Amino acid sequence: xxxxxxxxxxxxxxxxxxxxxxxxxxxxxxxxxxxxxxxxxxxxxxxxxxxxxxxxxxxxxxxxxxxxxxxxxxxxxxxxxxxxxxxxxxxxxxxxxxxxxxxxxxxxxxxxxxxxxxxxxxxxxxxxxxxxxxxxxxxxxxxxxxxxxxxxxxxxxxxxxxxxxxxxxxxxxxxxxxxxxxxxxxxxxxxxxxxxxxxxxxxxxxxxxxxxxxxxxxxxxxxxxxxxxxxxxxxxxxxxxxxxxxxxxxxxxxxxxxxxxxxxxxxxxxxxxxxxxxxxxxxxxxxxxxxxxxxxxxxxxxxxxxxxxxxxxxxxxxxxxxxxxxxxxxxxxxxxxxxxxxxxxxxxxxxxxxxxxxxxxxxxxxxxxxxxxxxxxxxxxxxxxxxxxxxxxxxxxxxxxxxxxxxxxxxxxxxxxx
Amino acid sequence: xxxxxxxxxxxxxxxxxxxxxxxxxxxxxxxxxxxxxxxxxxxxxxxxxxxxxxxxxxxxxxxxxxxxxxxxxxxxxxxxxxxxxxxxxxxxxxxxxxxxx
Numbered sequence: 001x002x003x004x005x006x007x008x009x010x011x012x013x014x015x016x017x018x019x020x021x022x023x024x025x026x027x028x029x030x031x032x033x034x035x036x037x038x039x040x041x042x043x044x045x046x047x048x049x050x051x052x053x054x055x056x057x058x059x060x061x062x063x064x065x066x067x068x069x070x071x072x073x074x075x076x077x078x079x080x081x082x083x084x085x086x087x088x089x090x091x092x093x094x095x096x097x098x099x100x101x102x103x104x105x106x107x108x109x110x111x112x113x114x115x116x117x118x119x120x121x122x123x124x125x126x127x128x129x130x131x132x133x134x135x136x137x138x139x140x141x142x143x144x145x146x147x148x149x150x151x152x153x154x155x156x157x158x159x160x161x162x163x164x165x166x167x168x169x170x171x172x173x174x175x176x177x178x179x180x181x182x183x184x185x186x187x188x189x190x191x192x193x194x195x196x197x198x199x200x201x202x203x204x205x206x207x208x209x210x211x212x213x214x215x216x217x218x219x220x221x222x223x224x225x226x227x228x229x230x231x232x233x234x235x236x237x238x239x240x241x242x243x244x245x246x247x248x249x250x251x252x253x254x255x256x257x258x259x260x261x262x263x264x265x266x267x268x269x270x271x272x273x274x275x276x277x278x279x280x281x282x283x284x285x286x287x288x289x290x291x292x293x294x295x296x297x298x299x300x301x302x303x304x305x306x307x308x309x310x311x312x313x314x315x316x317x318x319x320x321x322x323x324x325x326x327x328x329x330x331x332x333x334x335x336x337x338x339x340x341x342x343x344x345x346x347x348x349x350x351x352x353x354x355x356x357x358x359x360x361x362x363x364x365x366x367x368x369x370x371x372x373x374x375x376x377x378x379x380x381x382x383x384x385x386x387x388x389x390x391x392x393x394x395x396x397x398x399x400x401x402x403x404x405x406x407x408x409x410x411x412x413x414x415x416x417x418x
Numbered sequence: 419x420x421x422x423x424x425x426x427x428x429x430x431x432x433x434x435x436x437x438x439x440x441x442x443x444x445x446x447x448x449x450x451x452x453x454x455x456x457x458x459x460x461x462x463x464x465x466x467x468x469x470x471x472x473x474x475x476x477x478x479x480x481x482x483x484x485x486x487x488x489x490x491x492x493x494x495x496x497x498x499x500x501x502x503x504x505x506x507x508x509x510x511x512x513x514x515x516x517x518x519x
Contacts, residue, residue: 327457330457331454331457334453334454335450338450350446350447350450351444351445351446351447351450352446352450353446353450353451353453353454354454355454355457355500357457357458357496369495369496371496371499371500372499372500372503373454373500373503373504375446384502384503385499385500385501385502385503386499386500386502386503387499388499389495389496393495397495400468400495401495401496403467403468404458404468404469404495404496406467406468407458407460407466407467407468407469408457408458408469410460410464410465410466410467411456411457411458411459411460411464411466411469412457413464414460414461414463414464414465415456415457415464418463418464
């Protein structure tokens with residue numbers, strides 16, 4: 001009987017003892033969140049809101065969060081960098097300890113995170129929301145030096161400004177090349193929204209110019225809506241070369257300013273390369289990433305299936321039907337926060353409800369969207385219902401959806417860092 | 419005895435595991451679902467300009483709007499796609515949740 005009691009006790013008590021070293025000692029539970037974007041900000045904010053007694057630390061390398069959403073509008077010239085640049089003062093006022101440093105190591109057995117600056121943080125639960133890293137050299141000829149000549153602008157900041165400046169400096173009649181990546185990657189509609197936004201600028205300022213999109217894929221997010229918008233707004237300006245037409249780029253040359261595709265070699269005046277990606281470095285270091293570089297998770301709690309006590313949210317995780325978007329990260333983080341708080345209290349994590357909405361704006365007053373609701377199933381995160389905006393919708397709908405995009409931006413910024 | 423004990427433990431654990439997954443898929447609470455809504459609809463502090471606020475939204479009107487969007491009787495840019503995810507019961511629960519915010 002003793003054996004059985006001990007065994008049962010050990011099984012049932014696992015959460016209460018191993019998972020809660022700080023609670024067991026009578027201290028506040030400690031939650032460390034790595035990465036201060038949409039996923040990390042939301043996770044930190046909601047854990048603190050749902051469990052004020054918890055000590056929540058947000059580790060973020062940069063002093064400011066420059067959002068990828070809306071960065072295409074800076075490139076197109078309808079927004080300024082200031083619009084997409086945010087501080088961490090508001091979330092700090094809500095009781096989240098913000099540490100500007102870089103997480104460089106995770107010891108999941110000791111439940112410790114090591115920072116570049118030397119500090120070591122204890123945790124009961126760790127959230128990793130590191131976003132993406134580029135696989136430098138994953139596309140021949142494209143490394144960090146080449147990115148200074150052929151910007152990716154796929155992490156917003158100086159790269160966004162660089163691409164905008166190159167467009168401003170380009171001659172009328174020039175060729176802009178966008179190299180789109182294979183799936184999976186951050187922001188599936190992003191390259192095509194960007195083409196629209198660049199066309200918006202060129203149509204006004206350099207109308208003889210053209211845009212080529214080289215793409216290894218045969219289909220992409222909101223494809224019919226993008227094609228319809230290019231036709232309506234920028235006839236003849238944007239050409240998409242998909243997988244079937246030999247659009248897969250095999251090499252770029254930043255000295256010659258060329259891209260080599262299966263279709264042939266093309267010279268560009270401005271070349272924007274969206275490189276191959278994987279989960280941010282700390283995910284690889286912590287051992288939560290798989291052989292392809294992305295992080296498998298429990299669809300109900302977002303806890304890593306590889307390392308207990310570590311939750312992975314946002315672009316870095318493998319979230320089934322959910323795209324790698326800011327809204328997905330925000331929704332995953334909110335549900336992960338609820339699961340974490342329940343686990344810290346020794347309760348069953350609540351059933352999650354996931355959502356995504358991605359607006360694309362391709363001209364001032366011309367927007368459309370993809371949206372869906374999702375649920376956790378034993379096979380992963382599945383879509384319940386959703387879809388894209390109607391084709392041939394009246395201009396007032398496109399205008400409304402562009403306005404809604406701005407409201408979405410206000411809302412998600414408030415939910416994540418406000 | 420030893421074997422029996424192991425079997426007993428095994429049964430208890432298996433029952434516990436089944437108990438989590440077996441009955442009709444667990445449903446998220448209205449509050450869990452509603453936290454998705456506020457990303458676009460916002461609390462007042464977020465400063466939305468065009469999208470209707472949901473705090474204190476009249477319950478009867480929300481049920482009418484959501485079922486109308488879902489069943490194709492009301493035109494929408496985006497809510498027609500989202501509303502299809504919800505049952506009558508979930509819509510009623512969401513309406514009750516927002517009516518008292």
